[in-house]
Structure formats: C-alpha cells, structure tokens
Amino acid sequence: MNFDLRIPMGLMFTLAGAILTAFGLATNGNEVLYAKSLGINANLWWGLVLLVFGLTMLSLGRRGQRRLESLPPEPVEKGRRGH
C-alpha cells in the first residue's frame, strides 16, 4: 500500500463539505432556492455533515499513514503453518 486512502478521501469530502457550507451560508434565507428541499437549507446542513465526515477521515488517515511509515512493511502471505 502506497498511501492511506483515507487521506485523499477525507480531503475530498472536507472540500466538498466546505464548498456546500459556504454556498449554504451565502444563500441562507433564499426561499426560492430551498423551496425544493422543504424550506430546509440542505446545502448548509449536509455541508456540515460532510465537513465533519471528511475531517474525521482525514485525521484517521494521518494516524494510519504515520503508523504505515514507522512500521516495517507487513509480510505478505507467507505460509504461516505451524510455529
């Protein structure tokens, strides 16, 4: 494994969440825009959810990456029969 997948994934969701949150804040109170989503500012709320998800994934990924770099590479599929 070359890099911990959670880092780019966390980064993407953090960015997506940040964009949606910012867009939601900028359009807050726009009744025409949010008529579709039953008057709920869905961009803002879902943006915050994605932001939290992305940041969690990112911090888990960072921890995983540090462990990946500190440990010697895991032995890959050796016939571990007997001891």
Place this chain on the structure above:
Amino acid sequence: MLHLTAADWLMMLLYVVFVVGIGFALKPAMKTSKDFLQAGRALPAWICGVAFIGASLGAQEAIGMGAAGAKYGLESAQFYGIGAIPAMIFVGIFMMPLYYGSKARSVPEFLRLRFDEKTRALNACTVAAMTVFSSGISMYAMARLMQALHVFDGLFRALDWAPGGIFTFSIVLSAAVVLAYVFPGGLTGAMYNQVLQFFLLIAGFLPMVLLGLRNIGGWSGLKASVGLVDPRLLHEWKGVAHAGANPMGATMGIDAIGLGLGLGLALGASYWCTDFRVIQTAMAAKNVESARRVPLIAAIAKMFLPFLVILPGLLAIGLPTPHTTIVERTENGAIIRTTTVVRPEAEAGIGLVPAKLNPVTGKPMLTAGGEPLLDYDMATPNLLVHFLPTGLLGLGLTALLASLMSGMAANATAFNTVFTYDLYQSHIHKGGSDRHYLAVGRWATVGGILLSIGTAYAAIDFNNIMDTLQLVFSFVNAPLFATFLLGMFWKRATGHGAFSGLIAGTAAAMLHHGLTLPIEARPGIHGGWIAVLHSYPSDIAQSLWTAIFAFSANFIVTVAVSYCTKAKPEAELVGLVHSLTPKPVRAHGAWWKRPEALAVAILLVAVALNILFA
C-alpha cells in the same frame, strides 16, 4: 428543466480531480504486471470489501434498483436478502481460501488449475466478452439518462455546441475519466476509487432519501401513501408463498421454490461467487485471512444499501403526482395568475414516476389494461432532481455518475487481467518478459474501453441488441455456479465433465427460455421462440426458472461425464478442492474477529431486517 449552477459544476470537477489524482499518485508503484493487474495482492480487507460492492455498482444498481422499488416494491429487497447475502457469506467462508490459496491470478485461471485448459478458455472468452458488453450497456443507459435529465444542455448552450452531441459527450466523458485513473493506477486505482465512489453514493443519495421521508411523513407516511397506490408494494414476504393462488402473483409472481432456489442458488451465487469482476477485488487482499473477510465486509455494506437505492423508488411512487395548476390572487386590484406547467408525461404518471410517451403522437402510452405505461427508470433520478437544491444537486448527480464509473472500472480491470493472463499469455504469446505483459495489460484496458464505447453506439441503432446480449449472458452465467461448486467440493469432478456440463447448462437455459413465455409478452426476445409450452406470471419468474434449469442440467451432466472420465490424482488437487486442503490456521486475533463469527452476525442481522419489514 434542470438548472445547474457553478456550485453544481464545482462538485463534479472536485470528483474528477480526485479520482484522476488518485490514479496518477499510484502510477510510480505499478512496476510489475502483478502490481497493475492484481494490485500487488497487498490491499487491506476493508478497502477490498467496499470495492467488492463498488465493482457491482453501475446503472443497474443506482437506477435499476430504484426502478424495481417503484415497480415491485419491497420485494426487490429479496434480491439483496436471498440473492446476495448468503452467497457472499458462502464465498467468503468456503470458496475464498481456495481462490486465494491456489495463487490463481484470475477466476478462469482457477478453472485451468482445477480442471483443464479448454474449460478455462471457454470461461475466459465469455468473461472478456461479457465485461466489454456490460460496460457498453451501462454507458448507453447513463448517456440516455443524461439526455433525459438535460444535465449537459446548459453547458452545450453556453459553449454553443450542437445538442445532438450530448450522447457522445456523456459516453466519452465517463470513459475518459475511467481510463484516466485505470491506465496509470491499474486495479489499485480502480479499487481505491471504488471506495471513494461508494462513500460518494451515500453522500449524494442520503440527503435525498431523508428529505423524501420527511416530505411524505416518515415511515408511516410512506406506508400510507404507497398503500394508496398499491398495498402489495409494502410487504417483502407476504404473498410469496401463494403466488399460485394469485395468478398475477404478489406483483412479481414467483412461488417460494422459484424464489429460494433461483435467487439464492443459481442467480445470486453465480454472480457473487464466480464473477471475476467482484472476485478480483477479494483476490487483491494482502493475505488469505483478509481475502476471506472481504465478501463479509461487503455483505455488511450490502445490507444497508437498499435504504439508499430501493427506498427512492418507493418514495417516488408514493409522493403526490404533480399537476398543472393555475393560482389566481388579487393584489392592489390587479389579478395575478401564476401557472405552473407540468409536462404531460409527469402528469400521466404516478407520483414522481413519469409515463412513457409515444414518440409519434406525444400521448402517454397505455398498457393492455388501459393503465399508463410507466418509465420506472426515472424514479430515482426524478427524486434527486425534485428534492436536492442546486449545490447538493451537483453532488447527487456526481454520485450517480460515480456509481456508473465504479462498475465500468471493474469491467475494465477484469477485462485487462483475463485478456493478458488467460488469452494473450496462454494462447497468443507465451514466455514474454513481465514488462511486456505489463504493457499488454495497460493497452488492453484502452482496447476494452474502446470496444465498450462501440457497443454503446451499436445500441442506438439496434435497440434489441442489448436485450439479446443480456439474454445470451444469462444463458452463459446461469450454470456457472454448479461448475465451481462441484470443482471445489467434489474431488472426482473432471475437466471433461466441467466442460460438457457448462455447455449442457447453457443449452438447457436456451431451451427453457425458448419454450416458456411470461404472461402478456409476445414470443420473441422474451421467450417462446421455439414454442410456448408454459406461461410465467412475470419475466423475473421466468428468468429464475431458467437459472434453475441451467444449474440442474450442468450439475447432472458434470457428474455423469466425470464418472466416465479419469479424475486428476489427489496430490494435484491440494489447495483446489475443499476436502484436500489443510484448514486455514486460526487467526491470532480475538474470536469475534474471525470470519466465521462475522458471518453469523451478518446472518442474524439479515434475518432481523427481513422480519422487521415482512
């Protein structure tokens, strides 16, 4: 009309940048053909597990399950329950030690190790053809959807391009993105992105489901609204046992035996236990212990997927049907009239599921019973457009596109592996250097995707070609599970037996299809092209029984021919047949980390979910 703003396009752009970026970040690690085609057999179980589900996504899941939810209701969940989950547990616990432990690089190669070269060649050719065509079918469906939703209309107007190019644009865009990460990143790139795409599907679809449920009044509101449309849509199990007493059946009209045997054994198991597109992700795990956990982790994800893909269909059918309204009000003495125009196909439909329009007259098409013919495939996409405001809508549409690419990439990586190892290396050019095979693998990816694009275009001119191809593949696939079952658990099975069994199974499937017909269908593509001896209440019931006949014919012929031919010596079958393979050494971890414990837990939750929604 769909209006996309900069916020929507930003979401799509963000996705493309990340998937392509992941592909290029992996490029330096692709040094050997094993790195490229088998992900170096070094990935952690959780990535493989999510990729296992991602490999099976596509237009079929994202749109098709929503359509099934709207048409058949909760019974569609049985595709998950009986079709998938027990099969995934079975492949994880019993088959994976043999697949992984045999060191076979592909599913066809396992057949060569266990049986012989001709069985492998037969399987390799069908896998190669199937991946190319199913990817093409998926691309065609998605391009049609992009046209119907008018996703790229605004972009084309802004760039002053002819709107006739939208179909080509959708196909080339999805193919180019997939190629841009599979070509440099290989199977690792495809699988990393399948994980990302799976989470994106949740991020894009979950807000739609939540808003839909809120609008309809929660679970009880959904039950009440859907019950008004058709109460049979609500029960997962009721009526299943009495399909015979009720001629139209409980909407799908399948009896219990057909359901259990067909879905569970022949259809579901053939796919989840033998299809290289999903098995390749488990074969990429870092050790046999992880490989066994892969399908089990996938089963957990699979259990909760119905809430994202079937529920939208039910919501779409349960919501109020939009109608053209004129609201009049007086303001300072002047009469202000607001007209909300709803297109005729939406008005003639049920809920958010539109009716199909006759392209010539523009009138809604009717069934034989006088009901409007519904375009169920639009259920999920319409719900997406109905509830998501701009911004979030971009994320939802990206999720839809991502799920298509996820399946396309699985087809591409299955094709390049089977082509390189099972066709090129064993029949065209033996004994080349590994560098040579790495290059062949890379360019096979390009070739496979180009062929798929060709298939997608062929579908425009020959509408029936897709149905015909899917039918042919169902004939080829239906008997496959019997071959693997006998090969892995019966040491007496021989290569000649397996080969003739596969051919007999396919022949039985064709024969059964040619002799039976679903009610209300004309002989032809739907069956009965030899003679109509029996009628089924629905096409699903027919294909289940086709699968059962194919499975049985394969089983019987393989056993019979095996007894007449010479078996391989037992020493050659170690690691390939269950009874001759040493038991996997128990993991050092706690008991609850063992695959068997995980399997029992999954079964219990699956049963609980079925009781809850019965």
